[in-house]
Amino acid sequence: MTATTANEVDAKSTSRFVDIPGFRIHYNEAxxxxxxxxxHGSGAGATGWSNFWPNIGALAQRFHVLAIDMPGWGESSTVDGLARDHPSALIAVLDALGVDRAALVGNSMGGQTSLVTAAKWPDRVSHLITMGAPSPGPALFAAGGGLSEGLKVLMEAYEDPSPANFKRLVQIMCFDQSMATDELANLRSSAALKHPEHLASFLQTRFGGNPRAAWFGMDEKLVQITAPTLLLHGRDDRVVPYEHSLNLLARIPNSRMVLLNRCGHWAQIEHADEFNRLVADFVDRT
Structure with a gap:
């Protein structure tokens, strides 16, 4: 495999598929x-590419980058929502591709997947980096009473995948509204509408069911994570408040946190250059 420059990276040329037990998985590689x-995160239309298009080429200057569509998202096979097990699927993908150890970089739900994987398979995770990831413990300071403002908008995009709802989705994900472009909304919308079976699969759980119960059982296991951990969070995240990263910081022994002001839920998009530099330097130096 040859090194890739940022200008050479596009969704089509980096597109790959791999078969694992039960699923065909799509990913971008550079x-x-x-x-x-x-x-990637859990929003409607989320894919490895739509969540990380400003980062894949930059990180590929120094690393072998895999941006994976998890089961039930993107071009990967769909899955019964109640049987969703992304950490096991991730390990199966790494096995199929011959990757013994990797740095995991997860946004939101992808951060949740990364945390569980690092706790259950420590020998497979060299570094752990999360952005806007939830913590399994109780929220002490964020408003209670159900879903956050951002998660309510996310659910509405699943229930009614209209252009207006996808525009609202990208607007609430970003602090800087100039980043919430029609192009970004259309990228998410087209990916979601292409696979209505994925939308139905996600709505089976509505953040409930077995996956949620297993996640809350992870609280006491976070102290077992041995990988060096970098927690990135937007100060203005209206989807997953930054208190969650403070909770993770208190529990994961070898961790540090960077809180970005004027930043929403998508640090990797809103602050792409700083995000790329932080990730690359952390993996190189730790």
Whole structure:
């Protein structure tokens, strides 16, 4: 595999598929060196590419980058929502691709997947990096009473995948509204409408069911994570408040946190240059 320049990276040329037990998994691949796995969030139309398009080419200058569509998202197979097990699927993908150890970089739900994987399979995770990730413990300071403002908008995009709802989705994900472009909304909308079976699968759980119960059982296991951990969070995140990263910081022994002001839920998009530099330097130096 040859090194890839940022200008050479596009969704089509980096598109790959791999078969694992039960699923066909789509991913984008670029670059050479130590493997860095990018894991997307749970929003309608989320894919490895739509969550990390400003980052794949930049990180591929120094690393072997895999941006994976998890089961039930993007071009990967769909899944019964109540049987969703992304950490096991991730390990199966790494096995199929011959990757022994990787740095995991997860946004929101992808951060949740990364945390569980690092706790359950410590020998497979060289570095752990999360952005806007939830913590399994109770929220002490964020408003209670159900879903956050951002998660309510996210659910509305699943229930009614209209252009207006996807525009609202990208607007609430970003602090800087100039980043919430029609192009970004259309990228998410087209990916969601292409696979209505994925929308139905997600709505089976509505953040409930077995996956949620298993996640809350992870609280006491976070102290077992041995990988060096970098927690990135937007100060203005209206989807997952930054208190969650403070909770993770208190529990994961070898961790540090960067809180970005004027930043929403998508640090990797709103502050792409700083995000790329932080991730690359952390993986190189730790």
């Amino acid at each position: 670059g050479a060196g130590h493997t860095v796995v990018l894991l």
